[in-house]
Amino acid sequence: xxxxxxxxxxxxxxxxxxxxxxxxxxxxxxxxxxxxxxxxxxxxxxxxxxxxxxxxxxxxxxxxxxxxxxxxxxxxxxxxxxxxxxxxxxxxxxxxxxxxxxxxxxxxxxxxxxxxxxxxxxxxxxxxxxxxxxxxxxxxxxxxxxxxxxxxxxxxxxxxxxxxxxxxxxxxxxxxxxxxxxxxxxxxxxxxxxxxxxxxxxxxxxxxxxxxxxxxxxxxxxxxxxxxxxxxxxxxxxxxxxxxxxxxxxxxxxxxxxxxxxxxxxxxxxxxxxxxxxxxxxxxxxxxxxxxxxxxxxxxxxxxxxxxxxxxxxxxxxxxxxxxxxxxxxxxxxxxxxxxxxxxxxxxxxxxxxxxxxxxxxxxxxxxxxxxxxxxxxxxxxxxxxxxxxx
Numbered sequence: 001x002x003x004x005x006x007x008x009x010x011x012x013x014x015x016x017x018x019x020x021x022x023x024x025x026x027x028x029x030x031x032x033x034x035x036x037x038x039x040x041x042x043x044x045x046x047x048x049x050x051x052x053x054x055x056x057x058x059x060x061x062x063x064x065x066x067x068x069x070x071x072x073x074x075x076x077x078x079x080x081x082x083x084x085x086x087x088x089x090x091x092x093x094x095x096x097x098x099x100x101x102x103x104x105x106x107x108x109x110x111x112x113x114x115x116x117x118x119x120x121x122x123x124x125x126x127x128x129x130x131x132x133x134x135x136x137x138x139x140x141x142x143x144x145x146x147x148x149x150x151x152x153x154x155x156x157x158x159x160x161x162x163x164x165x166x167x168x169x170x171x172x173x174x175x176x177x178x179x180x181x182x183x184x185x186x187x188x189x190x191x192x193x194x195x196x197x198x199x200x201x202x203x204x205x206x207x208x209x210x211x212x213x214x215x216x217x218x219x220x221x222x223x224x225x226x227x228x229x230x231x232x233x234x235x236x237x238x239x240x241x242x243x244x245x246x247x248x249x250x251x252x253x254x255x256x257x258x259x260x261x262x263x264x265x266x267x268x269x270x271x272x273x274x275x276x277x278x279x280x281x282x283x284x285x286x287x288x289x290x291x292x293x294x295x296x297x298x299x300x301x302x303x304x305x306x307x308x309x310x311x312x313x314x315x316x317x318x319x320x321x322x323x324x325x326x327x328x329x330x331x332x333x334x335x336x337x338x339x340x341x342x343x344x345x346x347x348x349x350x351x352x353x354x355x356x357x358x359x360x361x362x363x364x365x366x367x368x369x370x371x372x373x374x375x376x377x378x379x380x381x382x383x384x385x386x387x388x389x390x391x
Contacts, residue, residue, distance in 0.1 A: 008380075011373035015328040019378060021365030022164050022192060022309050023332060027258075028217040028368075034261040035219065038254035046251050047242060057253040064260025068224055071263040072209060073200035080225045080243045081251055081259075085191035086115040087236075088210035088225035089158075091247065092187045093119040095233035096156055096208065097128055103153040105129040109141055110350040113164055116189055117346075120158075129153070137352045138301035139168030147178055156185045161193030165347040165363055166299050167309030169193060176205030185231060191215045191223075195266065195367075196274040196308055207231045213255065217368060218262030222255035277366050278307035280375050284364070287379035288312070292386060299351065299361065310364040313353075314382075317389040319362045325385045329378060332363045 005014050018026075038060060044053025046061050062076070069076040082088045093116065097104055108120055110132045120130050131149045135141055141159065157179050162169045172188055179186035187208035190199055195216050201209065209226035213219050227233060233246055240248035266273075288296045292314075299311035314322060319333045333345075348358035364378070 008373060008377045011371075011376075013371075013373050013377050016330055017328060017374055017377065018330045019364045019366065019370070019374075020330050020332050021195075021367035021370075022215075022363060023365065024214045024220065025195070025217045025367055026369060027214075027219055028262065028265060030265055031218055031258050031261040035254045035258040038257050042253070044253075046253050047240075060253055061251055061256045064256045067260035067264040068211075069226075071194070071267050072226055073202045074226050075229070078201075078227050078229060080227055080246055081256055082210075082223045082225055082247060083221055084223035085189060085210045085212035085215070086223075088212075088223050089113075089115045089187075089189055090119050091225055091233060091236055092208040092210060093156065093158060094122065094236060095246070096185055096187070096231065097123055098126075099232035099234045100155045103129075105131070105151050105154045106156045106158065107131045107133065107146065107149050107154060108158045109133050109135060109160070111135050111139060111163055111165075111168075111347045112158065112160055113189060113191075116158055116160065135168075135350055139163055139166050139299070139347070139351055140301050140304065141170060141175075143171070143174055143178065146175065150178075150182050150184065154182070154184050156187060158187040158189070161188050161190040161199065162197065162306040162309070163347060164192045164309070165345060166311040166351070167192075167306035168301050169197065169304040169306055171304065172199065172206055173204050179207075180205040192309070193306060196270065196277060196306055198270070201226060201228065213259040213262060216262045216266050219255050219258040222252065222259045224259065273368055274307055277368075277370070280366050280370055280372060281307050281310055283372065284310065284366075284375050284379055287376070288382060291379075291383040295386065295390070299348065299353075308366045310366065311361055312364065313357055313361045314386060315357075315360060315390075317360055317386065319360050321389050322362060322382075322385060325389065326381055329381060332365075333359075333361065 003014050042056050044057045046057035048054025065076045065079045068079050124130050133145055159170045159175055176186050185207045188206050189210045191212040207228040211224050213222040235246045237248045295315050297313040344355040344358040
């Protein structure tokens with residue numbers, strides 16, 4: 001793609017315009033700067049203990065571990081580096097459930113990411129009982145249903161912090177209290193929520209938390225799992241004693257440093273980012289509603305919402321057709337991990353939508369780099385394209 005600049009209502013906008021921040025965020029220049037020495041000159045193996053090259057890399061990783069822990073209110077020794085949130089989810093679910101013997105039961109939610117749903121299916125194949133709880137029309141979980149689903153043999157509850165398609169946020173504090181009261185381990189996939197929502201593991205009774213670098217303006221290929229002290233895990237990868245014996249393999253120093261830098265930067269600016277992104281979101285929704293009225297609907301729970309994720313349903317049209325009509329806008333119809341899957345979104349179906357209405361839904365991601373001028377341009381492009389497809 002060759003970027004080009006245009007004037008829109010007297011303001012400069014660069015095309016193509018990126019609005020898919022749920023799929024991935026751009027690497028922040030400050031993060032890139034922190035990573036650079038470990039790509040160019042400080043390339044020692046962090047597990048080498050006989051020379052300074054290894055010592056320097058090991059020290060850098062220790063610093064990154066401390067930065068990640070700082071974002072979560074955790075202890076650095078509770079942070080396990082992984083290749084991303086998918087691996088962290090697998091380690092949390094498979095690793096924790098397999099550490100138990102006898103009858104085992106796991107509770108999760110129908111609208112989870114495939115990185116949770118697939119390990120749940122694997123556990124079922126191993127004889128573990130799995131309950132997938134439904135959600136309401138706004139993607140919310142009924143906590144009374146969660147309480148009723150608990151069994152004596154329940155060993156894990158897994159509920160994501162913020163949905164990657166709709167932005168619906170779970171009440172982690174309330175879920176944590178329920179789990180703690182029942183003596184059940186609580187895991188949350190926080191990959192989508194941490195960019196705009198605070199999660200303090202000392203204030204929230206969550207035992208395992210998954211996160212991903214490229215969702216918070218860090219590098220791709222790196223993530224982490226928070227493991228509360230005393231929470232049992234068995235390794236998925238064997239071959240070395242790295243990461244307390246839970247995740248064998250040489251740690252990628254530059255990527256670890258990048259994740260740490262992204263977490264430190266996020267801790268400093270998350271509140272301001274969230275406030276600005278929410279204002280941009282409201283600008284777009286108000287603009288679309290004023291022009292299209294009830295023809296556009298927002299799939300959200302306004303009280304519990306990730307402001308950067310905007311799921312919009314355009315009645316009477318196929319969202320794919322809208323995407324093709326707007327080649328200068330980088331948008332999505334759902335999760336990047338299933339974007340080649342022609343089936344309707346399992347998230348929207350679980351919320352009670354039909355295959356037809358699910359197919360008319362677009363997901364827009366607003367992020368740190370998005371401007372008011374860009375939001376104005378997106379609004380005008382959507383408003384202009386809609387009548388041509390719905391007529």
